Amino acid sequence: MGIALPTDFEARMHGQLGSEYDSFVAALESPIPTSIRLNPHKTNALSDISDTVCWEPQGRYLAERPVFTLDPLLHAGAYYVQEASSMFVGHVLRQIADNKANIRILDLCAAPGGKSTHYASFIGQGGLLVSNEVINSRVPTLCENMTKWGCPNAVVTNNDPADFRRLAGFFDVVAVDAPCSGEGMFRRDATAINEWSVTNTRNCAQRQQRIVADAWDALKPGGHLIYSTCTFCPDEDENNMTWIKSTFAAEPIEISIAPDWGITPIEKDGCTGYRFIQHLTRGEGFFCCVFRKTDGSNFSAKKLKNKVPSVPKKQIPRLQDMTSGTDFEYYLKNDTAIAVPQSIAADVLAVADALTVRKMGTAIAHIFGEKLAPEHDLALSWALNRQAFNAVELPLPDALRYLHRDNVFVPDAATGFNLVTYNNLSLGWIKNIGNRWNNLYPQNWKIRMNVE
Secondary structure (H helix, E strand, O other), rough: OOOOOOOOHHHHHHHHHHHHHHHHHHHHHHOOOOEEEEOOEEEEEEEEOOOOEEEEEEEEEEOOOOHHHHHHHHOOOOEEEEOOHHHHHHHHHHHHHHOOOOOOEEEEOOOOOHHHHHHHHHHOOOOEEEOOOOOOOHHHHHHHHHHHHHHOOEEEOOOOHHHHHHEEEEEEEEEEOOOOOOOHOOOHHHHHHHHHHHHHHHHHHHHHHHHHHHHOOOEEEEEEEEEEOOOOOOOHHHHHHHHHHHHHHHHEEEOOOOOOHOEEEEEEOOOOEEEEEEOOOOOEEEEEEEEOOOOOOOOOOOOOOOOOOOOOOHHHHHHHHHHHHOEEEEEEOOOOOEEHHHHHHHHHHHHHHHHHHEEEEEEEEEEOOOEEEEEEHHOOOOEEEEHHOOEEEHHHHHHHHHHHOOOOOOOOOOEEEEEEEEOEEEEEEEEEOOOOOEEOOOOOHHOOOOOO
């Protein structure tokens, strides 16, 4: 039985694709490619996967879809399960900003975190990533995925796009992966088909314009806007592309692509967008275009209204022992010590002063008087000093039981806090209190399916 597409969608796609329409429908009824993107800080256990995504060096296709929930490497942040076409934003970023030091990136519509984890791999030690999600209920998933990825140079915010006008001229890159009608995901998401309508595509196009308009001021002069959707609809794609050019001081930027990638350039009114269509590319439907801002002024730092308290000085040497890789400033929130790289501390404080921050830097330890209890965030962070903790390596069955929050027998655990690892990648903490080992994996992250 073939896929049931909306009649109005079929009619429009016939017009867009012409003689290629039947090939397009056949592709929608074909098996869905499974792809992941490797974490360059944690990929030692995945080096044998060789089927690379053409436009993303860290992207890999898998021969079949495994039960990802039962792979501890997923929970360790060794990779992110991501649709291959959407990895194209990394290719874009390498072309527009590969040599830019201390880059500031805003991922405006970030949940669940696929593109944000991608940007986090790009920014290096001196850059800053702000991952924003306006829908409050989606923020915990974004925070979880950013924690697993491990980047200490990231901030998660929960704001409306209009709030970013408070940071006018702040960002080098603003990425708007705009909420859309989801046509490019029809073969993997029946809900997108059921919710589709012509009216909805028009509403999406108007909402996308509002989001871009609200975020435009946050770009500094010479900064770049990356606009993307997972739809084929011209109103949401090329028509919005030309709207951006005609509405703002926006110079269209062309991105080099290889002919054998199967990406379709969409040219209109002096702009070029890039469309991924299932019968031509090994991935789902996607659209992307890029602009450079040619006006405006740079961000002007103001006196902070809300001071973020620092950690008591007597605790800092112990926190420094727990972290490595760079120099940090240590702040205190709800009795939790948070490490922020010194190179971006002023920027992070400016963001925290202007916006609603749900996560920043790396949570290092909860402070109980003179005692420190390491945070789960630290276990997964690139900032972790592995030498500061005894590590206990678990085989697969025990690692799964740990992630299930079962009691795990660990005879070689030292007294106190121990780092739990699988394939030498951190999963979290256990605490040996003498007569038992307390499993400290976060309750709301635990595997809920049967692991036996």
